[in-house]
Amino acid sequence: MTDWHASDALVARYTDGSLPESDAWSLEKHLESCAGCADRVSRSVRASAAGPALDAVRQAVLAAAPPRPAPVEHPAAPHARPARVHLARLLWAAGPAVRGAWLPAVLLAVLGAVALGHWAGFEGARPLLLAVAPLVPVAGVALSYGAHADPLHELAASTPSAGLRLVLARTAVVLAVSLPLLALAGLLLPSSGAPGGAAWLLPGLALTLASLALGGWLGLRTATAVTGGGWLCAVLAPALATPDGAVSAALTDRLSSYVGGAPAQGGWAAAAVLCAALLATRRTAYDRLERH
Template identity: 35%
Template sequence: MSWHADDALLEHYAAGTLDDARAFSLETHLLACEECRARTAPLADHARVETVWADVHELVDAPRRTPVERILVRLGVRDHIARLLAATPSLTLPWLAAVALCLAFAVVASRESDRGIAVFLALAPLLPLAGVAAAYGPWLDPTYEIGLAAPLRTFSLLLLRSSIVLLTTTVLTGVAALALPNVDSRAAAWLLPALGLVLVSVALTTWISAERAFGGVASCWIGVVIVARATSGDVYAAFDAPAQAAFATAAAVAAIVLAWRLKTFEAEREA
């Protein structure tokens, strides 16, 4: 080392009164100079160092659990899995608030006419689909790379996230359905379409990108609702008995495909 920091420079640095440019330069020097580090140590405010270290320890080694994470842990989910699930973008409060707001507008519209109820039924299956889509890729998920390295199969993590998002969104939508005027069997007509759309989308992600899978399925759903209404003249045509049977069949087939594609999907993700 060709130079060493003088005492005055080290004192200003320890006191926090050194300007940023010289502080950064000195820190770079301290990384490589054992002598200057030894001269700096006695000058440090040890109480402040302990406080900073305690804060670092709390954030890194003992981070605070979010409400969602605490609920998952109480339900018996392991800590590391609960953390990955709680980080799902579609389980955050802003996302859930946005879902609740969309449902509130749909319920208000449903009170105006039967067409409004049809709009609610058409929107309801898209919300779980959007939530699962947000849990499926690097464009929104801040823990995407961490999830790939998690101590469980990637596909298992994706299915866990999808299941929890589907359950959460379904509960919110179910509560909103109870606010529909003249609640009857139609209030639950969105359940099978929602399940079918989500399972078909997840199955497609084993072949194509999540963006294309979820976007394509959502577009197809909107098209089905519009065409069914136009050809039959019935605003509930996409939710009648034959349609419900078709969605139940699609959900069953998609579940079989997911089980069949499991090993192939894992191999492709690890490649």
């Protein structure tokens, strides 16, 4: 609830379609949290010429909808379903990346790194994981928003809750899934002189926020390609180009300079704060992001 409420003239102009699009979006956003104004707008629309047509559509939808099955009660909790079921459904609904190939790729990377480190005796398992881990949430962001990732994108993008709010919600799902898995894998791997297993967290957060901030100008797919490609060029490319073939040692040295120690971590933290501030100032750019 807010102190501001829609005037009768504003409601009338919204009902007859003469309200400018920007003002209409502002009003629709207000209706999400103001039941009084929502009721007034609903009554105004029902009283207009479009009211009978809308009521007919509503009745047709209700008539075509199949009856809801009776809920199956859980033996241990007759009045509530297990919390884990609700969490799984929430993650599945809120994160398009979780429903695609991204989640299996994350699991494969985690299991592969642990297998290389413990069973294959590969000393570069942790450096390799630290080099790849910051890209995982960035890739998840790229696969979370847009018609290429979500079959219902056009419908979701047309709602007042679309834009940055929806992007941040889906980014939170990506982070909630990837961060624990990658952090656990990093802690389980032998150090081999590489930075700590959680040293990638701040770089990963900074790169994710940088992708979101650039997305307001470039679109999310292009922005994630820029940030992810920049990280690869800075970390992996020089190590792979080592002339004597000591890729693991070169990668460890480069990661130590980029993410090891308090100064490097402080720099990544400052970059994350700067990108978050830039994202906040550019939040309106997401109102039209990939709508068409």
